[in-house]
Amino acid sequence: xxxxxxxxxxxxxxxxxxxxxxxxxxxxxxxxxxxxxxxxxxxxxxxxxxxxxxxxxxxxxxxxxxxxxxxxxxxxxxxxxxxxxxxxxxxxxxxxxxxxxxxxxxxxxxxxxxxxxxxxxxxxxxxxxxxxxxxxxxxxxxxxxxxxxxxxxxxxxxxxxxxxxxxxxxxxxxxxxxxxxxxxxxxxxxxxxxxxxxxxxxxxxxxxxxxxxxxxxxxxxxxxxxxxxxxxxxxxxxxxxxxxxxxxxxxxxxxxxxxxxxxxxxxxxxxxxxxxxxxxxxxxxxxxxxxxxxxxxxxxxxxxxxxxxxxxxxxxxxxxxxxxxxxxxxxxxxxxxxxxxxxxxxxxxxxxxxxxxxxxxxx
Amino acid sequence: xxxxxxxxxxxxxxxxxxxxxxxxxxxxxxxxxxxxxxxxxxxxxxxxxxxxxxxxxxxxxxxxxxxxxxxxxxxxxxxxxxxxxxxxxxxxxxxxxxxxxxxxxxxxxxxxxxxxxxxxxxxxxxxxxxxxxxxxxxxxxxxxxxxxxxxxxxxxxxxxxxxxxxxxxxxxxxxxxxxxxxxxxxxxxxxxxxxxxxxxxxxxxxxxxxxxxxxxxxxxxxxxxxxxxxxxxxxxxxxxxxxxxxxxxxxxxxxxxxxxx
Numbered sequence: 001x002x003x004x005x006x007x008x009x010x011x012x013x014x015x016x017x018x019x020x021x022x023x024x025x026x027x028x029x030x031x032x033x034x035x036x037x038x039x040x041x042x043x044x045x046x047x048x049x050x051x052x053x054x055x056x057x058x059x060x061x062x063x064x065x066x067x068x069x070x071x072x073x074x075x076x077x078x079x080x081x082x083x084x085x086x087x088x089x090x091x092x093x094x095x096x097x098x099x100x101x102x103x104x105x106x107x108x109x110x111x112x113x114x115x116x117x118x119x120x121x122x123x124x125x126x127x128x129x130x131x132x133x134x135x136x137x138x139x140x141x142x143x144x145x146x147x148x149x150x151x152x153x154x155x156x157x158x159x160x161x162x163x164x165x166x167x168x169x170x171x172x173x174x175x176x177x178x179x180x181x182x183x184x185x186x187x188x189x190x191x192x193x194x195x196x197x198x199x200x201x202x203x204x205x206x207x208x209x210x211x212x213x214x215x216x217x218x219x220x221x222x223x224x225x226x227x228x229x230x231x232x233x234x235x236x237x238x239x240x241x242x243x244x245x246x247x248x249x250x251x252x253x254x255x256x257x258x259x260x261x262x263x264x265x266x267x268x269x270x271x272x273x274x275x276x277x278x279x280x281x282x283x284x285x286x287x288x289x290x291x292x293x294x295x296x297x298x299x300x301x302x303x304x305x306x307x308x309x310x311x312x313x314x315x316x317x318x319x320x321x322x323x324x325x326x327x328x329x330x331x332x333x334x335x336x337x338x339x340x341x342x343x344x345x346x347x348x349x350x351x352x353x354x355x356x357x358x359x360x361x362x363x
Numbered sequence: 364x365x366x367x368x369x370x371x372x373x374x375x376x377x378x379x380x381x382x383x384x385x386x387x388x389x390x391x392x393x394x395x396x397x398x399x400x401x402x403x404x405x406x407x408x409x410x411x412x413x414x415x416x417x418x419x420x421x422x423x424x425x426x427x428x429x430x431x432x433x434x435x436x437x438x439x440x441x442x443x444x445x446x447x448x449x450x451x452x453x454x455x456x457x458x459x460x461x462x463x464x465x466x467x468x469x470x471x472x473x474x475x476x477x478x479x480x481x482x483x484x485x486x487x488x489x490x491x492x493x494x495x496x497x498x499x500x501x502x503x504x505x506x507x508x509x510x511x512x513x514x515x516x517x518x519x520x521x522x523x524x525x526x527x528x529x530x531x532x533x534x535x536x537x538x539x540x541x542x543x544x545x546x547x548x549x550x551x552x553x554x555x556x557x558x559x560x561x562x563x564x565x566x567x568x569x570x571x572x573x574x575x576x577x578x579x580x581x582x583x584x585x586x587x588x589x590x591x592x593x594x595x596x597x598x599x600x601x602x603x604x605x606x607x608x609x610x611x612x613x614x615x616x617x618x619x620x621x622x623x624x
């Protein structure tokens with residue numbers, strides 16, 4: 001393949017004379033060589049055997065920007081140059097709106113506010129849905145609800161049980177290490193009993209359900225939005241809130257306290273096993289001691305919180321699912337948002353509950 | 364570049380004895396097909412006859428159970444990703460729904476293959492190339508920084524075409540490019556393909572159900588039936604064959620309407 005030549009011509013200008021193929025493969029080096037050839041520039045195409053649009057573009061832009069003269073172009077090459085010149089409409093490449101930090105913060109604040117208002121609105125819509133169902137109980141979908149019980153509740157037993165069992169052991173072990181320094185190992189039982197029944201049982205269950213079911217709600221409903229199933233439902237006269245949202249809400253609200261109770265139980269078993277093996281506290285003593293130190297109100301605290309958490313998780317999951325529009329990428333984004341939002345709200349509510357129960361004397 | 368035979372003689376795609384199966388289901392058996400350089404070949408066949416599977420086999424997304432496939436003179440079966448890279452650079456593919464990357468703008472989509480194969484191009488040259496490709500594909504310049512989700516179906520196809528043309532390919536694969544377009548949009552797209560094919564001397568492998576497209580732009584039509592290509596010829600010649608599917612396809616009411624147009 002002959003080398004590209006740039007040589008001075010008789011009139012004091014420069015001739016750029018590429019040979020062989022002037023194609024995309026050589027475009028990088030040709031562009032550099034063109035740049036290094038000073039004006040006035042003449043491009044001689046007589047030795048070019050093959051040219052593609054990228055090659056033509058390089059010639060075209062030299063003509064456009066530097067007033068280069070083109071010689072020796074065959075009719076085909078001239079045609080290609082003309083085609084490229086015709087297509088010369090600079091297009092914006094990168095998305096608009098690179099915003100500053102303040103604008104970003106403002107947009108984020110507005111977005112968060114809108115989401116909160118939207119969530120409230122969605123809460124209202126579900127309440128209306130419940131009222132409608134109360135007036136037309138025949139429209140209630142038993143099958144859908146029972147199916148959700150299975151998915152949200154029964155199928156979660158294994159993972160939530162395992163997690164709680166291990167957490168029970170960890171709390172026992174960590175607590176014992178600290179309490180042994182004061183010779184107060186026996187208080188490990190107080191620690192395990194109170195913390196799992198009152199706090200960790202419902203909270204960890206809520207986090208697990210948010211990750212397992214809240215995300216699934218958002219993804220399922222979001223996918224149905226993209227495939228226009230939700231629209232199809234509306235046109236047939238089926239309310240998506242009644243058909244999709246309410247069964248999931250009911251399932252979460254009913255299943256959360258049961259799962260939380262299951263979690264408490266397994267944590268106590270895990271903690272008890274640790275006490276038995278490591279601290280040599282026999283199971284019977286462990287149970288007796290638990291009954292003495294864990295007040296009944298602790299159980300109530302745990303079991304009252306759980307359905308509220310369940311409601312929030314299902315609400316956030318379904319709400320985010322309903323927000324999905326346009327493309328599949330949104331399903332992922334909204335699913336993430338559903339989990340983050342529900343766990344965030346659950347923890348805030350947990351704090352509110354803590355203050356509330358303390359002030360009514362359930363300490 | 365060692366050219367043994369004259370380019371016009373050697374087929375640009377050569378499929379021999381291709382066999383594809385999914386479990387017990389045999390899609391292709393002993394399928395042969397030659398695509399000549401510079402032609403627009405239409406591939407037709409009933410639903411489920413494996414038109415897309417054929418395309419996926421040729422471009423290496425589907426490993427066939429048996430047979431050989433040569434594209435641009437190179438064997439495609441069993442090649443590693445790296446080895447096939449030089450051939451991949453020489454073709455462009457428009458998938459059925461555009462398959463645009465949804466997190467990138469249209470122009471950035473067009474730049475993806477450029478960045479992959481020619482990372483040393485300056486970003487200014489890259490932007491310029493993307494711009495004229497977008498314009499050549501019949502999109503307005505303003506579409507450059509829009510996201511795929513902001514485009515209509517027809518515009519998305521054009522954006523996909525712009526990306527397929529990014530590297531100035533010799534060979535263009537189109538999977539049902541006019542499906543889902545209104546008749547005016549479909550006709551415009553047909554004309555766009557025809558004019559680009561003439562301008563850029565492309566070979567086009569066109570899968571379509573659109574009879575109007577077949578009549579308007581295809582030089583030859585390959586008919587898939589009974590697990591293989593039963594005929595490859597001009598529509599006029601195909602009409603003279605007495606295979607029932609071909610007769611029903613081209614001589615049905617829609618076929619005759621398209622022929623009259």
